[in-house]
Amino acid sequence: MKKTKRKTTKAKQIFRIVLFVGTFISLWFVPWILVKAWIVPLPDTVQAQVDQTLSYGFDGVIVYVDEAGKPPAFYSAGYHNRELKIPANPNALFKIASISKLYVAVAITKLAHDNHVSLDKTVADYFPELVGRIENVDKITLRMMVQHRSGIPNFIDNPDFWKNQPNTNIDVLEYVLDVPADFEPNKDYGYSNTNYLLLSRIIEQVTGGSRQEYFKKEILIPLGLNNTFGSLDDVNLDDVMSGYYVGIEKDFKNENQGMMIATAEDVGIFLRALNDGTLLNESEMEIYTSMYEFNHGGLAPGYQSMTEYHKDIDAVVIQFMNTTDFEGYQWNLLQITHSRVVKILRKAKS
Numbered sequence: 377m378k379k380t381k382r383k384t385t386k387a388k389q390i391f392r393i394v395l396f397v398g399t400f401i402s403l404w405f406v407p408w409i410l411v412k413a414w415i416v417p418l419p420d421t422v423q424a425q426v427d428q429t430l431s432y433g434f435d436g437v438i439v440y441v442d443e444a445g446k447p448p449a450f451y452s453a454g455y456h457n458r459e460l461k462i463p464a465n466p467n468a469l470f471k472i473a474s475i476s477k478l479y480v481a482v483a484i485t486k487l488a489h490d491n492h493v494s495l496d497k498t499v500a501d502y503f504p505e506l507v508g509r510i511e512n513v514d515k516i517t518l519r520m521m522v523q524h525r526s527g528i529p530n531f532i533d534n535p536d537f538w539k540n541q542p543n544t545n546i547d548v549l550e551y552v553l554d555v556p557a558d559f560e561p562n563k564d565y566g567y568s569n570t571n572y573l574l575l576s577r578i579i580e581q582v583t584g585g586s587r588q589e590y591f592k593k594e595i596l597i598p599l600g601l602n603n604t605f606g607s608l609d610d611v612n613l614d615d616v617m618s619g620y621y622v623g624i625e626k627d628f629k630n631e632n633q634g635m636m637i638a639t640a641e642d643v644g645i646f647l648r649a650l651n652d653g654t655l656l657n658e659s660e661m662e663i664y665t666s667m668y669e670f671n672h673g674g675l676a677p678g679y680q681s682m683t684e685y686h687k688d689i690d691a692v693v694i695q696f697m698n699t700t701d702f703e704g705y706q707w708n709l710l711q712i713t714h715s716r717v718v719k720i721l722r723k724a725k726s
Contacts, residue, residue: 499513526566
């Protein structure tokens with residue numbers, strides 16, 4: 377018995393050594409800027425955290441906080457335009473990228489509720505011309521696309537999408553035509569911008585107008601959102617925050633990809649309404665909850681953002697940062713610094 381116990385103790389020692397060495401090696405390959413962002417002492421105020429964020433290589437930062445029972449708070453640091461040395465403006469317009477998927481999901485929910493679309497109809501029902509061009513379109517339902525369970529490839533994964541930037545006069549749907557499916561419909565999850573490209577076109581097909589016109593009628597006007605737009609064509613370019621990519625000197629603000637643009641406040645008002653039931657009635661909320669999420673991030677060259685509602689403190693936190701990079705470290709830093717803002721808010725509540 378004693379011999380067995382000694383062997384067990386020795387095995388535990390070896391395991392601890394291996395675990396320690398493995399942890400050390402993994403930490404060695406983690407960029408220290410991420411480690412620093414995690415372990416640096418938490419500031420007492422959100423503004424101090426926003427100021428601190430600039431030290432991680434961001435050109436400009438905007439944070440909007442809406443805590444129940446308090447007036448909305450606006451924070452900013454860095455530059456709205458680096459070249460002209462214009463300070464960051466918390467009311468600036470910003471390319472919100474994939475945050476727009478929340479608006480699309482709401483629109484599809486409302487159309488389904490009003491029987492203008494069926495969540496169980498297939499892509500082929502709406503686009504018969506895609507049969508034989510996109511795999512499984514006769515099996516992929518609208519619900520699967522909303523949930524990213526279609527298996528349709530993501531058009532941005534095609535190298536030609538990046539070679540042809542900014543894809544002016546190119547239908548980006550071409551990048552997935554005749555490309556094998558990532559998986560069988562509803563058998564897996566795969567985030568794909570193509571899903572929401574097709575959903576947006578379905579919105580336009582059944583309403584007879586642009587996607588933005590439907591958003592305006594069903595979302596923006598009811599919520600009083602006057603600073604949410606469909607593309608750069610609809611705004612004064614000077615009002616849009618510049619966007620930068622590490623290692624590239626150009627300002628990505630001027631690239632018009634038809635991406636939604638909004639202020640942090642407008643996004644925050646929308647997100648609270650989505651989460652508290654103001655935007656959707658009870659039966660619509662039941663449909664939406666069965667399909668999609670209530671928080672989202674956005675990422676495009678020069679622009680990254682995160683929008684979250686935190687139920688435990690009844691607070692909406694929107695964070696815009698106008699610097700991105702190839703490795704994705706800036707995205708990791710967005711996640712870390714956003715979580716630290718939330719920690720400060722929770723600490724103030726306790």
